[in-house]
Amino acid sequence: NTGALWGGRFASGPAAAMAALSKSTHFDWVLAPYDIRASKAHARVLNSAGLLTDADLISMLDGLDRLARDVESGEFAPAESDEDVHGALERGLIDRVGAELGGRLRAGRSRNDQVATLFRMWLRDAVRRVAGGVLDVVDALATQAAAHPDAVMPGKTHLQAAQPVLLAHHLLAHAHPLLRDIARLQDFDKRAAISPYGSGALAGSSLGLDPDAIAAELKFDAAADNSIDATSSRDFAAEAAFVLAMIAVDLSRMAEEVIIWSTPEFRYVTLADAWSTGSSIMPQKKNPDVSELTRGKAGRLIGNLTGLLATLKAQPLAYNRDLQEDKEPLFDSVAQLELLLPAIAGLVSTLTFHTDRMAELAPAGFTLATDIAEWLVRNGVPFRVAHEAAGACVRQAESRGVGLDELTDEEFASIDPALTPDVRAVLTVAGSIASRDARGGTAGIQVAKQLGGVRETAVAH
Numbered sequence: 001n002t003g004a005l006w007g008g009r010f011a012s013g014p015a016a017a018m019a020a021l022s023k024s025t026h027f028d029w030v031l032a033p034y035d036i037r038a039s040k041a042h043a044r045v046l047n048s049a050g051l052l053t054d055a056d057l058i059s060m061l062d063g064l065d066r067l068a069r070d071v072e073s074g075e076f077a078p079a080e081s082d083e084d085v086h087g088a089l090e091r092g093l094i095d096r097v098g099a100e101l102g103g104r105l106r107a108g109r110s111r112n113d114q115v116a117t118l119f120r121m122w123l124r125d126a127v128r129r130v131a132g133g134v135l136d137v138v139d140a141l142a143t144q145a146a147a148h149p150d151a152v153m154p155g156k157t158h159l160q161a162a163q164p165v166l167l168a169h170h171l172l173a174h175a176h177p178l179l180r181d182i183a184r185l186q187d188f189d190k191r192a193a194i195s196p197y198g199s200g201a202l203a204g205s206s207l208g209l210d211p212d213a214i215a216a217e218l219k220f221d222a223a224a225d226n227s228i229d230a231t232s233s234r235d236f237a238a239e240a241a242f243v244l245a246m247i248a249v250d251l252s253r254m255a256e257e258v259i260i261w262s263t264p265e266f267r268y269v270t271l272a273d274a275w276s277t278g279s280s281i282m283p284q285k286k287n288p289d290v291s292e293l294t295r296g297k298a299g300r301l302i303g304n305l306t307g308l309l310a311t312l313k314a315q316p317l318a319y320n321r322d323l324q325e326d327k328e329p330l331f332d333s334v335a336q337l338e339l340l341l342p343a344i345a346g347l348v349s350t351l352t353f354h355t356d357r358m359a360e361l362a363p364a365g366f367t368l369a370t371d372i373a374e375w376l377v378r379n380g381v382p383f384r385v386a387h388e389a390a391g392a393c394v395r396q397a398e399s400r401g402v403g404l405d406e407l408t409d410e411e412f413a414s415i416d417p418a419l420t421p422d423v424r425a426v427l428t429v430a431g432s433i434a435s436r437d438a439r440g441g442t443a444g445i446q447v448a449k450q451l452g453g454v455r456e457t458a459v460a461h
């Protein structure tokens with residue numbers, strides 16, 4: 001029993017290089033438990049269709065259960081002669097139940113509908129694990145936000161001083177995209193929950209097998225509506241590859257900030273020893289490798305997505321062997337995120353924020369200039385005029401090397417008579433932050449609501 005699934009019309013076996021190229025057991029073996037579950041469902045519909053006696057069904061299911069246990073224990077593994085997971089498992093089944101019974105299981109199915117189904121099953125499970133890991137990162141961000149309800153920081157645009165914000169506001173700004181990614185994974189599942197089993201090679205089965213029964217047993221929502229589409233389309237895989245890449249990109253944005261924040265020039269944060277690394281030559285080094293690997297792996301996940309799309313482009317219907325290239329990119333994207341997510345969660349939850357330093361820098365770079373302009377607007381000045389006046393205040397303060405709050409009453413008045421000493425009320429970081437109190441803004445009351453919302457959404461997932 002060599003496990004070959006074809007050969008009847010061939011006078012000779014494949015050349016060694018042909019077999020080496022064709023082989024996929026080194027990566028598709030992870031589908032083995034799914035293949036066996038699907039085989040059990042298939043055996044039942046063969047029985048319902050009168051193609052397998054009740055006694056044969058019992059022996060078949062028992063053989064498949066024994067095979068599953070041997071796969072799990074490692075007792076049964078692919079051999080050099082096996083082309084793919086499907087051939088290897090048929091060999092294993094025949095070893096256990098004999099060629100007469102073992103040779104009956106393959107009726108009415110093809111590796112084309114099998115692999116399309118198993119890949120969906122694997123991805124649906126994998127995506128749930130990934131979503132759990134993303135939730136842990138959201139949780140770490142929310143916990144840090146809750147631990148720093150009043151801490152302020154310099155808010156930036158273009159990486160230049162912009163306006164002061166609450167640290168919690170900034171941290172939660174990283175939680176929101178991750179929650180949307182989780183929602184995307186859940187949405188992906190709606191389309192992935194359709195079973196191709198029963199489609200055969202492309203045209204469907206003539207044996208009276210019930211695709212809906214298999215779909216239900218394998219926890220799909222329904223069987224596919226079109227067997228040609230079901231065996232040849234991989235948009236579900238591309239969709240998953242996109243969401244996984246998006247997660248990596250979202251993590252990389254946060255990682256980049258941690259890298260910048262941990263430099264001596266910024267000194268916003270100190271990394272925990274457990275989540276950083278040293279240098280083999282420079283004894284003083286403490287490097288943000290978790291963040292750098294996150295940034296680097298984001299590129300890899302983007303590559304997995306674009307590589308898969310390139311594989312799918314312009315393939316004629318129906319199944320083509322090109323499609324064997326669909327699995328490794330997804331296996332890799334999932335594996336990388338399973339490494340990254342716990343490390344990022346650990347990194348974020350153990351960051352020490354230097355809130356005094358961040359508070360000291362919050363007004364630097366004249367970040368309260370907008371507050372002067374908006375104060376003038378509240379006093380009836382057109383924004384265009386107010387913007388000019390606040391800009392003149394910045395120019396004056398800059399030329400004297402002082403902060404906006406250090407301008408004299410006379411200086412304010414000479415820039416614009418509307419700038420009475422009352423303007424000083426808004427020239428504090430705390431006042432500026434508290435004033436941005438509309439929905440979504442950085443005022444403490446709003447950020448507390450945002451934290452509640454993030455936690456509620458996380459629990460709902």
Ligand code: ARG
Binds near residue numbers: 028115
């Ligand atoms: N290993 C293939 C894949 O991953 C499935 C086998 C289909 N092969 C075939 N000759 N139709 O897509």
